[in-house]
Amino acid sequence: DIQMTQSPSSLSASVGDRVTITCRASQGISNYLAWYQQKPGKVPKLLIYAASTLRSGVPSRFSGSGSGTDFTLAISSLQPEDVATYYCQNYNSAPLTFGGGTKVEIK
Amino acid sequence: EVQLVESEGGLVQPGGSLRLSCAASGFTFSGYWMYWVRQAPGGGLVWLSRIKTDGSSTTYADSVKGRFTVSRDNAKNRLYLQMNSLRAEDTALYYCARGPHYSNYPFPADYWGQGTLVTVSS
Numbered sequence: 001d002i003q004m005t006q007s008p009s010s011l012s013a014s015v016g017d018r019v020t021i022t023c024r025a026s027q028g029i030s031n032y033l034a035w036y037q038q039k040p041g042k043v044p045k046l047l048i049y050a051a052s053t054l055r056s057g058v059p060s061r062f063s064g065s066g067s068g069t070d071f072t073l074a075i076s077s078l079q080p081e082d083v084a085t086y087y088c089q090n091y092n093s094a095p096l097t098f099g100g101g102t103k104v105e106i107k
Numbered sequence: 108e109v110q111l112v113e114s115e116g117g118l119v120q121p122g123g124s125l126r127l128s129c130a131a132s133g134f135t136f137s138g139y140w141m142y143w144v145r146q147a148p149g150g151g152l153v154w155l156s157r158i159k160t161d162g163s164s165t166t167y168a169d170s171v172k173g174r175f176t177v178s179r180d181n182a183k184n185r186l187y188l189q190m191n192s193l194r195a196e197d198t199a200l201y202y203c204a205r206g207p208h209y210s211n212y213p214f215p216a217d218y219w220g221q222g223t224l225v226t227v228s229s
Contacts (some may be wrong), residue, residue, distance in 0.1 A: 001169070034215035036152070043202070043219045044144075044152060055217070087152050091215040094166040096142070098152040 006099035023088035032092035109133040111220035129186040129203030137181035140206030145199040
């Protein structure tokens with residue numbers, strides 16, 4: 001099974017800061033990597049698929065990159081509404097494992 | 108508008124069974140793979156299972172293999188999760204989610220239900 005490891009598990013940054021979250025797959029998954037945002041008490045929301053394709057309606061301050069085993073989610077200018085937990089997921093090779101999540105807070 | 112609505116969960120004793128259902132609307136249900144995902148209180152997302160458009164193929168996480176069964180009724184636009192031999196560690200919020208269209212495979216979960224809470228306790 002493919003394991004997905006996210007880092008850091010949590011971070012605190014100031015409004016306007018650039019924030020990056022990394023996700024590492026235990027085996028190559030090409031670009032079959034998705035990023036989700038889950039705000040407190042809410043349902044997860046798909047942000048990015050195919051490692052770097054922004055879902056329609058997602059603010060352009062979010063971006064994704066990577067291929068193979070190493071992936072990154074970046075928020076170019078952190079906003080208060082970005083407070084959430086972010087998850088990566090391998091969505092091609094079953095089991096379709098999620099990373100452990102990264103909790104993003106405002107400093 | 109795509110909508111996924113899970114049936115009510117509930118309190119189940121260890122070793123018991125429960126069947127969840129998910130009512131889909133706003134899209135051609137029979138054309139999409141479907142997923143179940145769960146989230147323990149304060150925990151992360153855990154993928155549980157997927158089912159192909161026609162129900163001919165199913166896959167499970169090791170943690171539920173042999174205990175949970177996913178199925179679907181395309182005529183009723185419903186997804187199901189039969190959960191047997193429930194354990195305390197199965198306590199979680201259970202989400203159904205829409206997977207890829209058969210013509211756009213693979214694709215992640217793009218719409219999610221609101222989730223239903225299942226509590227396994229004596």
